[in-house]
Amino acid sequence: MTPKGQQDTAELRAAARHLGRRRFLTVTGAAAALAFATNLPTAGAAGAAEMDARKIADDPFTLGVASGDPQPESVLLWTRLAPAPYEPGNGLPNQRVVVEWELAHDARFQRVARSGFEITHPEFNHTLHVEVNFLEPGRTYYFRFKTGKWISETGRTRTAPAAGSSVSSLKLAAVSCQAYHDGYFTAHKHLAQDDVDVVFHLGDYLYEYAVNSAGGARKYTDRTLPAIFNRETKTLEDYRLRYALYKSDPDLRASHAAHPFVVTWDDHETENNYADDRDENGSAPADFLVRRAAAYRAYWENQPLRSPQQPIGPDLQLYRRVQWGLLAQFDILDTRQYRSDQAYGDGADIPGPESRDPKRSITGATQERWLIDGWNSSKAVWNVVPQQVNFSQRKLDLNAAAKLSMDAWDGYSASRDRVLAGAASAGIENLMVLTGDVHVGYAYDIKADFDDQASKTVGTEIVATSIASGKDGTDKPATWETYTKANPHMKFYNGRRGYVTVDLGLKSARADFKTVSAVTTPGAPITTAASFVTEAGNPGLKPA
Template sequence: MTPVHHRDDHSAELRAAAAHLGRRRFLTGTAAAAALAFSVNLPTAGVAGAAELDGRKIDEDPFTLGVASGDPRPDSVLLWTRLAPRPYEPGSGLPANRVSVRWELAHDARFTKIVKHGNADAHPEFDHSVHVDVPGLAAGRVYYFRFRAGNWISPVGRTRTAPARTAKPGSLKFAAVSCQAYHDGYFTAYGHLAKEDLDVVFHLGDYLYEYAVSAVGGSRNYTDIQLPAHFNRETTTLEDYRLRYGLYKSDADLRAAHAAHPFVVTWDDHETENNYAGDIPENDVPPEEFLLRRASAYRAYWENQPLRAPQRPQGADMRLYRRLEFGRLAQFDILDTRQYRSDQAYGDGWQTPGPESEDPSRTLTGGAQERWLLDGWKKSAATWNVVPQQVTFSQRRNLTTPDFKLSMDSWDGYSASRQRLLKGVEAAGVKNFMVLTGDVHTAYAYDIKKDWNNAASRTLGTEIVATSISSGKDGAERPSNWETFMTANPHMKFYNGRRGYVTVSLSAARARADFKTVTAVTTPGAPITTAASFVTETGHPGLTPA
C-alpha cells in the first residue's frame, strides 16, 4: 500500500504517527511511514473515497462470506458483511469502487415487520466490508437482518440485543469458542453451535492461522476442489490476510454460526503471527517489518469481524479490549493479552519458573488495560464478572515432581501480573469471578486459587477453557499427559482433548458449563456429545460435577 502524502515535507506527520504508536522500541522512519500509510489511506468521513459502482452491474453473488452481528448492547448491535463475489481472488472479484449496500432489520425472518433500514457504503479501502452500528433498538429482544447490493440479497442473520442495564434477567446462555485452523480439519462444531439457543458467542482468539494451506485444504483432503496456490504460503501482507479471511469465511458451518448468533471477538496470536509479544515478533526480523505485518493483520481483522468504529485500527495499534453488560446478571470484560504484553520469559516455551518470569514489572495486559479492568470490577453491580481472554490463567504444571515447568506464553509466565488481578478481585469484593480461555486446543475446568501451591487455599473463581474448533486435528478424549496434568494440578477438575466448544448458562443462583465435543474434524459431519458438565454456585466459587 502506497503512503499518501499531502506535502513534500511530511516529517511532522511521521513523528505524530510514531508518537501515537507508543512503542517500547525506537521506530525507524520506515516503520512510521508504514503506520502512516495505514492511517491515511482511508475513506474520508462523509465523502466518497472512490467512484461508485452500480450494484446492478455485479453479476455474481457478492454475499459469499455470509453475514454476522456482534457486540450486542441494550440499544444497539453491529451488523457486518463483506462483498466478495470471488473470495479466493485478490480484490474478491470487485473493482476498486465503492458500492452502496442497503441493510434491513426486522422483527421477523420474513421481513414483514421492518423496524430499521438504511444504506451503507462498502469501500474498497476496507475490502468492501460493511459495518453498520444500528442504534435505537429495544433491549433484550431478537432481530433479523439482511443486506442488498444491486439485485442480490444476502442470507438472513439473527441477532439479539443485550438486556437493559438495570434489568435482572433470569438467565443468560453463551458459548465460548477458539482456535479454528482451516488446514487441521472441518469446522463441524460450528454447524452444531448454529443450532444452539444462545444469547451470544465469545470467540477467544485464533480465528485464523497464518500457516500455509495446501491445494487440498490440508487435513480436509479435498478431492473435488483445488485451492489457489497463493494460500500455500504464510500470511504476511494485507492481501494475504484478506484472502485468508475469505478462505475461512467460505466455510458453511462458520457462516451458519455467525448468522445464528451475535459474536464478541478478541484475537490471540495467529491472527498475526505465532506467539508474538507486543511489538516483538516470533522470529528475528526488523521491527519495522513486523509492525507493517501487524498493521496488515489488524486491518484485515477489523475488516472481517463485526466490530464497531472505536475498534478500527490506527496503524499497527487497535483498541480491542472493551466491556459489555448484560443487565445486572453479567459483566464481560474482554481482554487483549497479546498486543501489550512483555516478551515471553526465558525464550518462551515450557520453562522452569524463576526470577525472570516472576519479575513484578512484567505484564500480560499492559498498565492501561490492567487499570481499566481493576476499575471496572470496583464499579461492577453484576452478579457475575466474566473475563473472556486468550491464554491459560490458572497454574498448569507439566510434572508432578518439583522440577515441573510452566508455559511462558500463558499467565504462568507473568505470575506477578496475574497476582495483581487476583488481588483486585478480592479488593473489589467480586464474589462470582469467571475466566473464559482459548488457545490450548483442549478443554479444561479449573478452580482459581489464591495460592496455587496450596490446594486447600481459598478458591477465588473458576476458569472455563474452551477447546479448539479444529486446531490439533481430531485430538483424544484423554491425551497422553492427562493423568500427569490432573495429578500435578489438583485445582484442575476436567481435561479433554477433543474438538468442540463450551456453553455456559448463568442465573442468579449458579453457573453451569457444558463441554461439548465432536469425535472427528478430519472428516465432515461428526455428531456432538456433552463430554462433561459442571456447576458453580453464586457466592461459593468452585466447580462440582453437574
C-alpha cells in the same frame, strides 16, 4: 463506515501520539510510513467512482453476514462483498458499492425496525460495519443486506438487556482456535443450531500458516484451493484472502448468521506467539509492526467490531466491556498487544526471577487498571473475563520444580497476582475466566495460592477446546494423567474438538463441554463430554 478522503501530516502525528513514545521511537523512516499508511485510506478515497451494483454478475455475499458486540439499544451488523472471494480485490473494481441493509422483528421482514444504505469502499476491502441504534433492549432481530439484484442470507442477532435491569439467565458459548488446515468446522455447524444468546470467540480465528490445494487435513477431492493460500500470511492482501478462505466455510457462516459474536484475538491472527512488537523469529520491531498493522487492519475489516476498535497503524484497542443487565459483566481482554516478551525465550520452563519479575505484564499497565477499575464499579452477579491464554497454574510435569508455559499467565505470575488481588479488593465473589488457545477443554478452580491447594477458591476458569486445531484429538491425551495429578485444581481435561456453553443464573452457573468425535471428516455428531456447576457466592466446580 465511510473512510476519510485524505491522509495528511496531522493524521500521522495523531497516529504517532497513539502509538506512544516508546514504540514510535522503534519505528523509523520508511517502516513508520508503511505501518501508518497500511491502515489509512488512500488519497482521494472519498471521491472514488461509484459502481452500478446491477453490474455485479455473481453473488457478492459469499462470505455471509455477522453481528457483534450487542448493546442494550444497538447492534453491529457486518458483511463483505466478494463475488470472487479467492481473488485480490474480491472480484470487484476499485469502486464504491452502495448496499442496503434491513433489520426486522421477524425473519420474513414483514415488520422492519430499521433500514438504510451504506457504502462499501475498496480501501476497506468492501467490508461493511453498520451500527444500528435506537433499538429495544433484550430483543431478537433479523437482518440482511441487498445490492443490485442480490440479497444476502438472513442473520439473527439480539440486543443486550437494558442497563441495570434484572436478568435471570444468559446462555453463552465460547469457541477458539479454528485452523482451517486441521479439519472441518463441524462444531460451528452444531453451534449454529444451539440455543445461545451470544458467542465469545477467544482467539486464533485464523492461522497464518500455509494451506495447500487440498485444504490440509480436509483432503478435498471435489475442489482445489488456489496457490495463493499455500504461503504464510504477511501482507495486507495475504490476511484479507485468508479471512475469505475461512469465512467461505459454510459452518462458520451458519454460526455467525445464527448468533451475535464478541471476538478477541490471540496470536495466530498475526503471527505465532508474538509479544507486543516482538515476533517469534527475532525480526526488528519496526519490521514486525508493519506486518502487525496489516494483520490488525484485516482483523477489524473482517470481524463484527464497532468503530472504536478501528486500528491506527499497528495499534487496535480490543479490550472492552459488555454488560448483560445486572446478571453479568464481560471484560474482554487482549493479552498479546501489550505483553512483555516471554521469559526464558518462550516455551516451557521452570519459573524463576525473570518470569516472576513484578515489572512484567501480560496485559500492560493501562489494561490492568481498566480491568480492576471495572470490577470496583461492577454490580453484576457474575464478572466474566473472556481472554486468550491459560490463566490458572498448569504444571507440565510431576517434578518438585515443575515446568510451566512461559506464554500463558504462568509466565507472568506477577500480573496474575495483581489481577487476583484486584478482584479480592473489589469484593468480586463470582469470577469466571473464559480461555482458549490450548486446543483442549479444561475446568479449573482458581486458587488464591495455587501452590497451596488448601487456600481459598476465588473463581473458576472454563477453557474452551478448539474448533479444529489439533485435528481429531482424543478424550484422554498423552498428558492427561500427568496434568491431572500435578494440578489438583484441574477438575476436567478433554482433548476432543468442540465448544463450551455456560448458563449463567442468579444462583449458579453451569458449563457444558460439547465435543465432536472427528474433524478430519465432516458431519460428526456432537455430545456433551462433561458438565459442571458453580454456585453464586461459593466458588468451586462440582459435577452437574
